[in-house]
Amino acid sequence: MKPVLVIWNDAHAGTSTWERIEDLVDNEPYEVKSVGFLMSTKAGGKRNHVSITQSWSADSCVDSVLHIPAKMVVRVINLAEETYEYLSKTGANSPAIPEASNPTGS
Numbered sequence: 001m002k003p004v005l006v007i008w009n010d011a012h013a014g015t016s017t018w019e020r021i022e023d024l025v026d027n028e029p030y031e032v033k034s035v036g037f038l039m040s041t042k043a044g045g046k047r048n049h050v051s052i053t054q055s056w057s058a059d060s061c062v063d064s065v066l067h068i069p070a071k072m073v074v075r076v077i078n079l080a081e082e083t084y085e086y087l088s089k090t091g092a093n094s095p096a097i098p099e100a101s102n103p104t105g106s
Contacts, residue, residue, distance in 0.1 A: 003079040004038045006050055007031060008072045031074070034066060038076075050076060 009029040036052030038045075039062070045051035046067040054064035 001037045001039075001043075001056055004036065004052060005077040005079055006034045006036075006052060006068060007074045007077070008034070008050075008068050009074060010072065034068070035079070036064075036066065039065070 008031070010032045012030040014024060014026050034052060036054050037056050039051040039053055041047055044053075044062060044065065048070050049067040050070060050073050051065060051067045053062040053066075056062050
């Protein structure tokens with residue numbers, strides 16, 4: 001289990017009311033950023049998706065699972081590695097550094 005930031009392009013509404021077709025201007029992707037614990041398919045993740053959960057308990061219960069279609073994912077950033085690198089570069093001394101590099105403790 002590792003914390004990640006997933007940057008992905010979501011489907012979205014093009015209008016909120018009636019609009020003339022020629023007035024529709026929506027040429028950019030609708031980028032979303034979601035944070036959670038990465039779930040493998042063996043741990044409940046969905047095939048061909050990036051699955052994350054908001055919370056993961058010690059007795060293997062999860063809450064607020066989000067399955068993002070893999071083709072919509074722009075980038076997945078490992079937050080534990082990013083945190084460790086940031087703290088190392090800044091010289092910050094934090095007891096969380098060993099936990100950040102291996103959040104499961106295994």
